[in-house]
Amino acid sequence: MTKSFLFLSDFDGTLTDKDFFHVIIDHHFADQRDKLYDDWDKKVMTDLDYLTRLFKSIDRDQAGIDDDIDAVPFDPYAKKVIDLVKELGGDFVVISAGTDYYIKRIFEKNGIEGVKIYSNPGVYENRGIQLKVDPKGPYYSELYGIDKQKLARDLMKEYDTVFFAGDSLPDLKAAMLADTIFAKGKLQGLLDQEKKNYVAIKSFKDIEDYLATHEEEMANGSR
Numbered sequence: 243m244t245k246s247f248l249f250l251s252d253f254d255g256t257l258t259d260k261d262f263f264h265v266i267i268d269h270h271f272a273d274q275r276d277k278l279y280d281d282w283d284k285k286v287m288t289d290l291d292y293l294t295r296l297f298k299s300i301d302r303d304q305a306g307i308d309d310d311i312d313a314v315p316f317d318p319y320a321k322k323v324i325d326l327v328k329e330l331g332g333d334f335v336v337i338s339a340g341t342d343y344y345i346k347r348i349f350e351k352n353g354i355e356g357v358k359i360y361s362n363p364g365v366y367e368n369r370g371i372q373l374k375v376d377p378k379g380p381y382y383s384e385l386y387g388i389d390k391q392k393l394a395r396d397l398m399k400e401y402d403t404v405f406f407a408g409d410s411l412p413d414l415k416a417a418m419l420a421d422t423i424f425a426k427g428k429l430q431g432l433l434d435q436e437k438k439n440y441v442a443i444k445s446f447k448d449i450e451d452y453l454a455t456h457e458e459e460m461a462n463g464s465r
Contacts, residue, residue: 246331247403249323250394250416253338253345253361255409256426257446259315262344263296269310270300289339289412290362290375290387297341297364297371304366311344312351319446321354326453328356333401336360337393339386339412343371362387391415407449424449 254261267278282292300307327334335358338345343364349357360381363374375387381396383389394416398404406413406420409427417423417433423440425433433440441452 246401247327247333247405248397248401249327249332249334249405250397250407250420251334251336252390252408252410252413253336254340256407256413257317257320257336258348259317259445262311262314262340263293265310265313266296266300269313270302271296288385290373290383290385293340293362293387294373294375297373298368300370302369307366307371308347311347314344314348316348316352317446319450321352323446323449323453324354324357326450330453330457333358335397337388337390337416338362339383339388339390341371341373360388360393386412391419394419407443407446424452 251257254263263282267275271278278296281287287295300310302310324334336345338359338361340361341364342359342361343366345359345361349355349359363376364371365374366372373387376382381389381393390412394404394406398419403422404420405422405424406417407424407426408414408417408429409425410429411432413429414432414436417425417429417440418436418438423429423433423438424443425440426443430440430442441448443449
């Protein structure tokens with residue numbers, strides 16, 4: 243028996259206005275900022291390798307890194323949407339190619355509970371965040387650490403209707419599986435290239451407005 247509906251969301255750039263790794267670069271690697279952003283844009287290495295190297299080289303105590311996490315601008319409407327999804331009988335799940343280390347702290351700070359997080363495991367170690375990715379895991383990706391498409395496909399099996407929110411290339415293939423896509427930033431252009439319909443958003447306020455006008459559809463779990 244399938245459940246009512248599932249809301250899948252990316253984290254960095256989707257639930258936040260700025261990626262955590264951007265905060266780290268701007269706060270602690272300002273002298274290398276241009277090169278680091280250029281390396282990311284040109285994909286001189288995989289996203290997983292890039293973030294692994296960056297996060298482990300932060301060189302701050304745990305309290306200092308917590309301060310960096312607290313500086314991430316979290317969408318002020320996100321909790322309202324998460325609560326609404328739950329009220330309507332749906333499940334809200336985060337799938338992120340970042341790390342659960344900062345996602346868990348940000349959720350706790352914002353009073354968000356009961357949200358399943360699928361992301362690259364991270365721990366504080368040696369004055370940085372060490373990613374503990376399992377290459378033998380069922381959703382392992384050499385590029386991102388986590389294969390969002392494969393994960394989304396498995397999660398969707400239990401639901402009648404699936405919503406997806408994302409903002410960039412790692413979200414594309416998973417987004418294409420959803421019934422309704424909420425797209426920010428670069429994901430909009432990528433979906434245009436695929437001739438795939440989506441709801442353009444700037445923040446979760448746009449999602450809140452959309453869901454408020456589709457509550458009956460969501461509650462019924464109809465495709």
